[in-house]
Each structure stands twice: as structure tokens, then as C-alpha cells.
Amino acid sequence: MSKMPRIYDWAAREAERTVTVADLRAARDSGKRYTQVTADTPDEAAAAEESGIEMLVTRARNVEAVRKGSKRLFVTAALGFADAATQDDILRTALKALTDGADAVITARGMATVSMLAAEDIPVVGHLGLVPRKSTWVGTLRAFGKNADEALELFHRFRRLEEAGAFAVECEVIPARVMAEIRPRTGLVTVSLGSGPDADVIFLFTDDICGAEGRRPRHARAYGDLQALQERVKQERVKALSAFRADVQANAFPGPQESSQINDDEFAAFMSKLKQGAFEH
Incomplete structure (x- = not known):
């Protein structure tokens, strides 16, 4: 195994990481693709690390628990809409997650929130394509960018997100050919969740990978059968x-x-x- 990067985390603790923001930014040039899954418990985090997964996403409030299972994986903390309402609350929640051991935060809020977090040098991941909590705007849970106008609007959103200061973006259920054309035209690290293989990081939910539920999204593939167990x-x-x-x-x-x-x-x-x-x- 190659030597892992050594860093100081946001709580000024010396740490090792499987991947850093710098590594993710260099992924396109190196041809490296990383894998990302979800974890909410120490056991899930430990299983991901043992499996060779490089990155985790967890709710901000679960970062401390997840770090008990994995000290090395790159952890992104999801900032829930209801967990923090005002800009001060959002910043406080983000900094708490980072000092608990997160390496980045992800938010589906507006560009003003992204800019506010980025202004503090916080690694921010945006969320574009299908954003389930905002699906009322498009009328149903569906791929976003399936016609020319939507695809162009999506490209402009990538541009605005990058200008707001995000370093990466979760790309959820974007048509694969659209994603393949947008990727080389953005400086954002791209994380594909149901958006095809042309991305720097390929992301699936752990429950979907492990077959923990009978129904799973079309973009997911089950590699286990936890439901039967x-x-x-x-x-x-x-x-x-x-x-x-x-x-x-x-x-x-x-x-x-x-x-x-x-x-x-x-x-x-x-x-x-x-x-x-x-x-x-």
C-alpha cells in the first residue's frame, strides 16, 4: 500500500488520509477515479475502509461516530436543511463537523451559502442535477438535463457553482452524455451518483450496494443481499x-x-x- 498523505485536520490533529482535496483536484490529469459511499455508524465506516473505499458521506451530526470507525477515509459532512437555518447556524454546523473530523461539507443550498462557506476556506461540495428535496420544481423524481434547454441550464449552474467557490459537485441523475460534455468544461471535482462513468468520483449509497432494501434506484447496482439476511x-x-x-x-x-x-x-x-x-x- 502506498504511503498516505499526512495532514492536520480542522481540530489541529495530525492525521493520515486516503485522499485529500489536492488529490481530488489532480484526479482528472492522473486518470485516477475514486469511490465514495455513505456511512452513519462506526461499523459502516470500518467496512468501507477495509474494502478499499476512499471516501465517505455522512450527516454532519454523525461525523464523530463515523470517525470512530475510520480515521483515514476522506469524510464529507452533509449539512441538513433543518439542522441549521441562518448563515451563522450553517457556518457553526459546518465548523463543528470539520472539527469532529470531516474533511469537507456538502450543501444543496443556494450560491450565497456556498460562497459564505468557501470564504472561510472550507472545502464545499455542491449538489446539481436531481436534488430530491427540491424535486417539486421539476414535478417528479427524474433525471435533469434530458432536453437541450435543461442541459444548457445545468451547464450554467455548474459555472455558477464554481464561481461561488465550491471545489466539487455531486452530480445526481444527469444523462451520461451530458455529464461527459460538462466535465471537461468545469474545474469542479465531479462526483457521479447515477450520472455515468465520466467523473472523478463514483458514488453509491451503501444500502443500495449491499442490497439492504428491496427497492433501489435505477442507477444503483446491488452487490450483496443484506435484505435476505x-x-x-x-x-x-x-x-x-x-x-x-x-x-x-x-x-x-x-x-x-x-x-x-x-x-x-x-x-x-x-x-x-x-x-x-x-x-x-
Whole structure:
């Protein structure tokens, strides 16, 4: 394994990272493509690191937990719409996530928010294409950029995002040919979620990769079947609880092996003292 870059994180702790902002910016010239998945728990983060994944996305409030599972992966903290409302709140939330161990933040807010964060030298990732929480503007959950006017508008949004100071952009469900044409025309690090292979980072949700749910987006591919395992866990749980209740009802639990014992001499002494005590009262 090649030696990892050494940095100081936002809490002034010396750290190693699989990838840095500088590495991501150089990816296009080097031909390197990175992988990114989601994590909300230490176990998910640890599994990603062990698998060779380089990057994680997590909710800002989960950064500290995720860092317990992985000290090395590049972590982007998602700033929720409801977690912070005012510009001061947003900046405070971003800085808290960074000092908890995040390397960047992602926001789907407007350009003013991106500029405010970038002005503090915070690595900011924008979000373009299908932004699910804003899907009411296009009427449904669908690819954005499937006609010429939308594709051109999308390109202008890339330009505005770059001018606002973002260093990267999550590109969600953009037609692959449109993405392939926009990528060489932007200086942003591109993160493809359902937008084809022409990107610096390829991103999928961990639950989709692992088959944790029966329904998954069209752009996702399942490499595991956690849903089947979870169903087996559910069935085993019900089976075990039912058997426990049946044993209790049949007076078969607890038995001698689940109960503490006292030897005969000590028990006889106890009974003697108990009876004496009864007369005393």
C-alpha cells in the first residue's frame, strides 16, 4: 500500500488520509477515479475502509461516530436543511463537523451559502442535477438535463457553482452524455451518483450496494443481499422470543442451569435462622 498523505485536520490533529482535496483536484490529469459511499455508524465506516473505499458521506451530526470507525477515509459532512437555518447556524454546523473530523461539507443550498462557506476556506461540495428535496420544481423524481434547454441550464449552474467557490459537485441523475460534455468544461471535482462513468468520483449509497432494501434506484447496482439476511434475523428473533415465552408458560424456564444454587448445609442454616426470626417477630 502506498504511503498516505499526512495532514492536520480542522481540530489541529495530525492525521493520515486516503485522499485529500489536492488529490481530488489532480484526479482528472492522473486518470485516477475514486469511490465514495455513505456511512452513519462506526461499523459502516470500518467496512468501507477495509474494502478499499476512499471516501465517505455522512450527516454532519454523525461525523464523530463515523470517525470512530475510520480515521483515514476522506469524510464529507452533509449539512441538513433543518439542522441549521441562518448563515451563522450553517457556518457553526459546518465548523463543528470539520472539527469532529470531516474533511469537507456538502450543501444543496443556494450560491450565497456556498460562497459564505468557501470564504472561510472550507472545502464545499455542491449538489446539481436531481436534488430530491427540491424535486417539486421539476414535478417528479427524474433525471435533469434530458432536453437541450435543461442541459444548457445545468451547464450554467455548474459555472455558477464554481464561481461561488465550491471545489466539487455531486452530480445526481444527469444523462451520461451530458455529464461527459460538462466535465471537461468545469474545474469542479465531479462526483457521479447515477450520472455515468465520466467523473472523478463514483458514488453509491451503501444500502443500495449491499442490497439492504428491496427497492433501489435505477442507477444503483446491488452487490450483496443484506435484505435476505435481515429477514432471517427478523425471523430468528421472533422464533427465539416465541420459544422463550412458551418455555415460561410451560414452567420450563428458568431451569436449574439458569438459576443460582445454595448448598444443602447453608440452606438448612438459613431455614433455621428464618424460623427463629419468625418467632422473634
